[in-house]
Amino acid sequence: MMEKMIIGRYVPAESVLHRMDPRSKLIIVFLFVAVVFLANNLWTYLILLGYTLLMAALSRIPARFLIAGLKPVLFLVLFTFFLHLFLTKEGEVILEIGWLSIYEEGIRQGIFISLRFFLLILITSLLTLTTTPIEITDGLEILLGPLKKVNFPVHELALMMSISLRFIPTLMDETDKIMKAQTARGVEYSSGPIKERMKAIVPLLIPLFISSFKRAEELAVAMEARGYKGGEGRTKYRQLQWKNTDTMMILLLLAVTALLIVFRG
Amino acid sequence: MDISLQNVEYRYSVGTPFEHLAIADVSIDIPSGSYLAIIGHTGSGKSTVLQHLNALLKPTKGTVLIGSREIKAGRKEKNLKGVRKKVGIVFQFPEHQLFEETVEKDICFGPMNFGVSEEEAKRRARAAIFQVGLSEEILEKSPFDLSGGQMRRVAIAGVLAMDPECIVLDEPTAGLDPRGRKEIMDLFYRLHQERGLSTVLVTHSMEDAARYADEIVIMHKGKVRKKGSPKEIFSVPAELLELGLDVPEVVRFQMKLEQTFSTKFEKVCLSQDELTDMVASYLTGRTSL
Ligand SMILES: Nc1ncnc2c1ncn2[C@@H]1O[C@H](COP(=O)(O)OP(=O)(O)OP(=O)(O)O)[C@@H](O)[C@H]1O
Ligand SMILES: [Mg+2]
Numbered sequence: 001m002m003e004k005m006i007i008g009r010y011v012p013a014e015s016v017l018h019r020m021d022p023r024s025k026l027i028i029v030f031l032f033v034a035v036v037f038l039a040n041n042l043w044t045y046l047i048l049l050g051y052t053l054l055m056a057a058l059s060r061i062p063a064r065f066l067i068a069g070l071k072p073v074l075f076l077v078l079f080t081f082f083l084h085l086f087l088t089k090e091g092e093v094i095l096e097i098g099w100l101s102i103y104e105e106g107i108r109q110g111i112f113i114s115l116r117f118f119l120l121i122l123i124t125s126l127l128t129l130t131t132t133p134i135e136i137t138d139g140l141e142i143l144l145g146p147l148k149k150v151n152f153p154v155h156e157l158a159l160m161m162s163i164s165l166r167f168i169p170t171l172m173d174e175t176d177k178i179m180k181a182q183t184a185r186g187v188e189y190s191s192g193p194i195k196e197r198m199k200a201i202v203p204l205l206i207p208l209f210i211s212s213f214k215r216a217e218e219l220a221v222a223m224e225a226r227g228y229k230g231g232e233g234r235t236k237y238r239q240l241q242w243k244n245t246d247t248m249m250i251l252l253l254l255a256v257t258a259l260l261i262v263f264r265g
Numbered sequence: 266m267d268i269s270l271q272n273v274e275y276r277y278s279v280g281t282p283f284e285h286l287a288i289a290d291v292s293i294d295i296p297s298g299s300y301l302a303i304i305g306h307t308g309s310g311k312s313t314v315l316q317h318l319n320a321l322l323k324p325t326k327g328t329v330l331i332g333s334r335e336i337k338a339g340r341k342e343k344n345l346k347g348v349r350k351k352v353g354i355v356f357q358f359p360e361h362q363l364f365e366e367t368v369e370k371d372i373c374f375g376p377m378n379f380g381v382s383e384e385e386a387k388r389r390a391r392a393a394i395f396q397v398g399l400s401e402e403i404l405e406k407s408p409f410d411l412s413g414g415q416m417r418r419v420a421i422a423g424v425l426a427m428d429p430e431c432i433v434l435d436e437p438t439a440g441l442d443p444r445g446r447k448e449i450m451d452l453f454y455r456l457h458q459e460r461g462l463s464t465v466l467v468t469h470s471m472e473d474a475a476r477y478a479d480e481i482v483i484m485h486k487g488k489v490r491k492k493g494s495p496k497e498i499f500s501v502p503a504e505l506l507e508l509g510l511d512v513p514e515v516v517r518f519q520m521k522l523e524q525t526f527s528t529k530f531e532k533v534c535l536s537q538d539e540l541t542d543m544v545a546s547y548l549t550g551r552t553s554l
Binding site for chain 1 (some may be wrong): 280281282283316319321343346349350353354356359361362363364374375378379409423424427
């Protein structure tokens, strides 16, 4: 029932993006988030779109799958679009239906902002689709390393993150199982009135919470039993390797940034 | 109510890189009142088959007939409640589905979803709790204060209270102690005999398959490898061993006996009594083995 969701999932494949160092991918994503806000006209948005599509193509993840997987968030994108469409009251009036009037600026804003939103989601999804959760955490831990100096619990944060990421698929499986068990007991999740469906959440959430707490406790006991102690002095099994491709990809994004600065209005 | 799978195929996650063919070309008939056991190595598709029996999964190819209801690949199905009322499923580790404040409420949950009145549901809860071998006091307790074995029984009671015409069991006794195991299996067998409940059992216990089932289906790599009565299935132990499955202890004992004395009995025995009789008559027939 939830098998189409792709957010937060890793898809193993052989591609340039898969082989990159997680650190460079993280840097690129952070940079991209900032760079997106440079775009403010048709050309700059086209450049951004082109860059994002290029990255999607490089990931070698089937387009069909990407689109199907992004469908759930497409709703949010559309919502953003209509919000701006109806609430922006600048520029010329293009259309009037009763009390509702749509302005030129509304269409512009709607398209640009929802596109910006969409690109951000796509780029971050590409990160998680091509990088295992463990790699992401390793990368983050190193990138945030300097913060240890100011007593920021970097290692603990990274550990928390890797544990949560690790358990997302487990939680999805569990959700699916419990949904099926309750469906067999007469609950309807995919049809029926909204009120009934809201009520159907309870028999799903309670078992999920209970098993999550149980699992957390077991994990804690298992770690304790093996004498886990993170941070200082703990060696790493996986070593990250910065390669030429990583430098090149960052340069590519810098080039795109330069283009955006040139073309922005 | 008869259930029948006709050339059923199921793929998980169609259209994604995770697409996975779980079962293919599976045809199984479950006539009203029969007891079918499905055995097979882990990952052979048993649970996937089971979920077709009350339309939790819809085939990606082929047809499933549940009573008069036809579920065909590629068609949108609505109103499946009627089907789910008739076919109760006890999942692997059913205790994970408990959620209500009290055991009684949890048992009543299923029946009331299917439109049974509260009084009637409570009456059924009481009956079901006795059937699974627990006492009445437990009805007022929170399901989360119970032991694992008790939770399992409560979950089973929740399915029984739906009063299904067919009951589908996915390794219902996994993780129970031997006595609990026998009690639960005997309970299902009694219901099968007394009420004519069609029963489908997925099990890793060859003993249970041999003891209770009228028919056994062997699944292997998502396909039906063999169908037959327990006698037919266990009379060729070599085939089962080759599939990574076991044979009941009695059959293994008989094999050893035949090997040691280089002889061959005329039939395969599925219970100790049967084997004892056979050996006895063999001994009286001839003076020495
Ligand atoms: N939700 C799912 N998504 C993707 N693949 C699945 C899913 N559930 C099962 N599978 C796959 O389908 C195949 C059959 O699984 P199934 O659970 O039916 O096996 P099984 O015979 O019940 O095994 P077991 O004895 O371990 O319970 C397996 O290869 C499994 O990996
Ligand atoms: Mg199974």
